[in-house]
């Protein structure tokens with residue numbers, strides 16, 4: 001039986017690298033676009049923008065809180081600032097600034113957090129952002145984006161620039177599987193069904209999208225029809241797609257490279273509870289900080305592989321009435 | 322462990338530590354050699370001469386505290402702590418590997434003899450201040466030593482803790498700035514100039530001693546001066562060379578966060594023979 005999914009997942013660029021490319025493009029199109037960084041421009045890939053537009057690049061030094069509030073000031077004065085750092089520093093050091101200088105007055109600041117999740121590997125927990133989606137979603141008015149591959153990142157950076165209001169974009173360190181063909185259209189707030197299925201729905205974001213596609217393939221060989229939906233937008237949530245998935249498949253797994261607490265999973269669960277209660281399982285990091293290791297070892301140890309998504313699907317199917 | 326004030330002996334230990342650090346980072350394939358090498362004399366002088374501590378009794382309440390606020394430079398701290406007897410020498414080459422006590426950044430869960438988990442820059446001076454205040458409350462002799470990166474002190478929190486320590490006259494707190502003039506993206510002066518640095522610390526109520534950070538005798542004097550200083554915390558501004566001891570790493574921003582290749586490591590070890 002031919003695999004219904006037929007997904008080839010060749011390795012593409014890292015989403016942080018795609019961000020850097022998209023930012024330069026934006027810079028060429030719109031003189032109002034400015035960038036800020038905090039001594040990580042080679043890692044966040046804002047370096048290319050800094051090189052082409054030195055006058056529109058603000059080096060903040062190792063001072064992320066300051067960077068976020070400077071960005072908010074630029075935004076309040078009509079600029080379209082993209083402030084970038086490792087996600088853990090932008091969100092955690094800059095949180096009060098995000099809250100009071102960006103979210104509360106609803107200014108047009110774009111924050112890009114790279115090196116999210118545990119797939120950064122050897123550097124360990126102090127550099128790993130496992131709560132950034134939770135923090136960003138807790139900011140009223142923020143749009144929260146988590147692209148799964150380079151194409152998604154390039155398109156979402158464009159959409160973020162065109163959107164008026166504060167945006168957080170989550171990016172990763174490692175090269176990741178290509179999910180989309182170049183030029184694929186996206187819309188803020190819209191999820192994308194990647195694999196059709198009727199027994200169970202696998203909702204995923206970021207790195208876990210590719211793992212969920214692989215899980216669906218494994219499940220198919222067991223006769224389980226799994227729907228896979230990518231959520232490039234975490235907030236506002238695509239509640240329609242969630243309600244449809246609950247109604248049509250009756251069981252849902254949510255998978256993300258993030259703490260289960262406060263992540264996409266609990267947001268989906270709220271929507272499911274409100275609109276169409278159904279059994280759910282959650283794949284994510286469980287109430288702990290990770291450690292040093294290779295990205296592969298960590299994804300294995302902390303349960304973020306296709307195998308783990310498939311196991312969650314089998315569990316949820318047992319609970320499905 | 323054998324403590325010593327002998328400069329030649331301390332220099333010999335420092336050289337051995339530099340060799341260990343390079344081997345550890347090469348074996349790991351990633352890590353931060355530049356700032357580990359620039360801080361070598363500072364860490365060795367503190368652990369082998371200046372600080373009151375006992376590896377056989379790591380949680381001795383009245384011990385001096387050492388905090389590596391610039392946590393990415395942990396290889397030099399791990400090498401020195403292992404040499405002191407806090408942790409296994411034979412595991413040093415597992416740096417950054419799954420399950421190693423020697424995590425990518427200092428992690429008290431894996432190495433309880435550490436005073437703090439660091440790696441997010443800017444936090445260490447506040448922690449050291451808290452520990453120094455606790456010692457003062459307890460009427461103990463404990464002093465806190467906090468090693469900061471020059472790039473790191475761009476963080477606003479460093480200056481909040483500096484102001485608080487000056488205001489509260491916390492004279493059992495010592496900040497050491499590893500002034501190697503390079504941070505991650507390049508030279509400090511191009512990213513966010515710090516000068517006039519000594520004046521900044523003085524204006525926050527600190528006693529300031531400037532020293533060449535690779536001159537062990539000068540560091541001993543600086544720490545001695547800090548100990549006798551009453552009513553003020555002391556900042557030792559240690560003028561250093563990033564990558565010190567390895568010709569092709571010295572002053573080269575590339576080796577902030579890049580492991581040497583095996584070939585480069587072999588060359589480096591020859592220079593440090």
Ligand SMILES: Cc1ncc(C[n+]2csc(CCOP(=O)(O)OP(=O)(O)O)c2C)c(N)n1
Pocket residue numbers: 038039040062089093353355356357359391393394440441442443469470471472473474499501503504505563577
């Ligand atoms: C809060 C925070 N922001 C950014 C980083 C990423 N980072 C790691 S090392 C480094 C540069 C540090 O430079 P410096 O303090 O001068 O250290 P040294 O030269 O001694 O290595 C940066 C930006 C971090 N670890 N923590």
Ligand SMILES: [Mg+2]
Pocket residue numbers: 356470471472499500501502503504
């Ligand atoms: Mg430095």
